[in-house]
Amino acid sequence: MRGNRVNPNKPSLYLPCETRNREFEAKLLLACHAAERGWRGVVGAKKAIDQRIARLPRGLYISKSITRRNRFILDIGKRLGHIVTAWDEEGLVFASPEIYRTTKVGATTLTIPEKLFAWGEANATAWRNHPAFNGTPISITGNPRADLLRPELRDYFADEARSLRRHHGDFILINTNFSLVNHFLPGKSLYRQMLQAKKQPISQYGSINGLALHKVKLFQHFIEMAQAVAQRFPWHKLIIRPHPSENLDTWRGIMAGHSNVAIIYSGNVAAWLLATRALIHNGCTTGVESFLLERPAIAYQPVVSEDYDSQLPNTLSLRVSDLNTLYMHIDNLLQGNTSGQETLLKKCHAHACQHIASFDGKSACERILDSLEPTKSLLLDRKKPPLVDQIIGWTAAESRRLFKRTQLVRRTTTDSTGYQQHIFPAVSQSQVETYLQRFSTLLNRFHDLQVDDLGDCIFALSKQ
Known part of the structure; x- marks a missing residue:
């Protein structure tokens, strides 16, 4: 399952994870399903993926949330030619739709993704009723975290x-x-x-x-x-x-x-x-x-x-x-x-x-990839964005990367090394391969996938 190179002709699916214990293995499962369907599934620490966004091959980026804080990175991704989509890891549980929209949804951020993936109808309705909602297509798919809890x-x-x-x-x-x-x-x-x-x-x-x-x-x-x-x-x-x-x-x-x-x-x-x-x-x-x-x-x-x-x-x-x-x-x-x-x-x-749409029937991973199937065939032929957008996006990405580096030693910010190590402890390639082997044994699939360590807790999965 260990590979040395990544096929540049495979469309890339980027799956950034903010919290390792909560998200990583579920998104790794989605990356496995994606690799079987011809994608190059890239999963890893959100901070590291976002820091590299200007250097990554153009692909499809699934944001883990649509808060005000995420507006900047989603705008950068779009300007650089990535297809930007999103779901909300915290869109399943909230006190009320009003409080959810106030605390977890940025008005401008909500307008950036080309597609949204909802946990279920309740999550989708909360988005549709937001004053800033502009008709972005919503696929009600569930979330891969729920897939890990299914009987199989x-x-x-x-x-x-x-x-x-x-x-x-x-x-x-x-x-x-x-x-x-x-x-x-x-x-x-x-x-x-x-x-x-x-x-x-x-x-x-x-x-x-x-x-x-x-x-x-x-x-x-x-x-x-x-x-x-x-x-x-x-x-x-x-x-x-x-x-x-x-x-x-x-x-x-x-x-x-x-x-x-x-x-x-x-x-x-x-x-x-x-x-x-x-x-x-x-x-x-x-x-x-x-x-x-x-x-x-x-x-x-x-x-x-x-x-x-x-x-x-x-x-x-x-x-x-x-x-x-x-x-x-x-x-x-x-x-x-x-x-x-x-x-x-x-x-x-x-x-x-x-x-939770994926409580019964098809898994969330299958529903998400079914929804993305038309996009996959178009992604590699997608035209580059206007040059001015690329320049703005690249400049903003590099400025953001340099600024974030200055925050590493500040103990009071979520970008600090201490906090990042707390929410996303390092994961090795051997651990990823162990997780993959478990999936393979339980589901009797994913036997021909390879794992490439891209560094900084980022891994690419693809079909051999």
């Missing part, structure tokens, strides 16, 4: 899950989602700072101040709950897995007095969900992922808000509002009683399908 690929994580059970026993897992209250970079804990400073909400953000207050309240309740669960179940390990952008040291300080607690952020969360006896969360995507894996999850909701709660993951979980009920559910799950989860699977199947 569930054993992909089996070895890791067994290893976690051997190491931690029958452990309880708490997944937190408080990056805007407890960010890895203290200066990015925007909601907490806004409330501490007693700032009034900026008019364009509408109800964001209310969301901030709700998140801060939940954070305090989760601290109290984690300490109570650790004390109530002293003979069981309690693992707290913070959001990828959270500060682990905050949780280490909070839980320092409990010897049965570990704060761990490592590996794909699916392995942890398969290994744990009980997951506790609130409004976290892991509640949806547990549902897809047919594993039990508890949504702890000590405070409830119709406006600010992320409804989907809570709806797909066992919902509790007080500690005594929480203890009862944990006890049941530790004893292997999952009847409540089986009821949820039957009751919420149709609701899940509304949000």
Whole structure:
């Protein structure tokens, strides 16, 4: 599976990943499917791919989000002649369409992609109802992250899950989602700072101040709950897995007095969900992922808000509002009683399908590539953009690259080396080949693919 050269006549599909544990293996799966269909699938760290965008062969770029921050790089890509498309890694779970459009969708950014890929109808509707939506074609495909949780690929994580059970026993897992209250970079804990400073909400953000207050309240309740669960179940390990952008040291300080607690952020969360006896969360995507894996999850909701709660993951979980009920559910799950989860699977199947198009039927990878099939044949013959656009794009790309290099040593920015190493630890070619071998064994395909290491955690997959 190891290759030395890349065929320049294959159309390139660029799949940048911001968070390795969340995105990389799913996008590697999409790259495998793409390589089978004649693409050159390029997958790797978003920062590194974006830094090279002016030097990469023209291809099709799938952005991982459409926030205001991404507008600049998408505009550069388009000016350089890349076909720019997008999906939103965070388009599955949000508090309300209004808050989603305010916090996760940039008005100008939304107009740049030539095609959008939605998790499901709910995600697509949120885009269509944005005031800046200009009719960009939307393909409702699902996301490759959901493909990894389908029955045919569930054993992909089996070895890791067994290893976690051997190491931690029958452990309880708490997944937190408080990056805007407890960010890895203290200066990015925007909601907490806004409330501490007693700032009034900026008019364009509408109800964001209310969301901030709700998140801060939940954070305090989760601290109290984690300490109570650790004390109530002293003979069981309690693992707290913070959001990828959270500060682990905050949780280490909070839980320092409990010897049965570990704060761990490592590996794909699916392995942890398969290994744990009980997951506790609130409004976290892991509640949806547990549902897809047919594993039990508890949504702890000590405070409830119709406006600010992320409804989907809570709806797909066992919902509790007080500690005594929480203890009862944990006890049941530790004893292997999952009847409540089986009821949820039957009751919420149709609701899940509304949000995740690839829950049944064709996989997201197949749906995405079906949608791109007409584009593939046209990509290599696509005319170059006007020279003035190429010059503007190249100049902007190089200026951006040089600016980003100056940010590496600044500890307060998301471009800093420390933060980038936290959200995207290095991955080697041998690891990529191991992942590919797992896919090949489980699906009985991808046998004739080669992997090329392009450096800086970027890999190209193509058919030999």
